[in-house]
Amino acid sequence: MFGIEQKLARTAKRAGLLSGGLLLCLIGAAFLTVAVWFALLPEFGPGVTALIIGGGYLGLGCICLGLGAGGGAAVQPQVPLAAAEAAPAPGATPESPPIVQAFVYGLQTGSKAGQARH
Template sequence: MFNIEQKVAKTARKVGLLSGGLLLCSIGIGFLTVAGWLALAPIVGVQLTATIMAGLYLGVGCIMIGISSRNSHSPEYQKQAEAPVKPEGPPVMQAFMFGLQAGAKAEQARR
C-alpha cells in the first residue's frame, strides 16, 4: 500500500507542476501576442497583423497536432526502435551509441 501512495503523490506532484507550467506558458503566449500585435499593427495594418497572427497560431497548432498524432506503438515505429545501431566513428562515439542502445533496451524491458 505504501508503494501506491508514493506513486499517487509523485503523479499528483507531476500533474501540479505540469498544470502550473502550462498556465504560465499560456500567460506568456498572451503577452507575446499583444507585443507582436503592437509591433506589427503600425507597420502593416490591423488586417494583415490579424492574418499573420492567425497563420502563426494555425501553423504551430497543426505542427503540434501532427506530432501528437504520431503512433509510437505502431509496428514500424517499434521496428525502428529495436533496430541495432552500428557504431561508427571514434571510440567515444562508439561508447555513446552502445550506451544509447543499452538504455533503449532497458526502457523496453521496463514496459
C-alpha cells in the first residue's frame, strides 16, 4: 500500500509542476506576443503585424501537430556496443574500418525500421 501512495504522490507532484509550467509558458507567450506586436507595429502597421504574428503561431502549431502525429513507431532495442563490435554488419567486410561497419549497420537498421512502419 505504501508504494502506491508514493507513486500517487509523485504523479500528483509531477502533474502539478507540468500544469504550472504550462500556465507560465502561456503567460510568457502572451507577453511576448504583445512585445512583438509593439515592436512590429510602427514598421509594418496593424494588418501586416497581425499576419506575421499569426503566421508564426500557425507555423509553430503545424510543427507541433506534425511531431505529435508521428505515428508512435515501435522503438527498436539498442544493440550493446560489444555485440556490434563482435559481429561486422552484413555487407561490410571484416577488414572494413569500424566507421564503415557502423554506417552499414545503421543503414540496415533504418531500412528495417522503415519497412516495419509500412
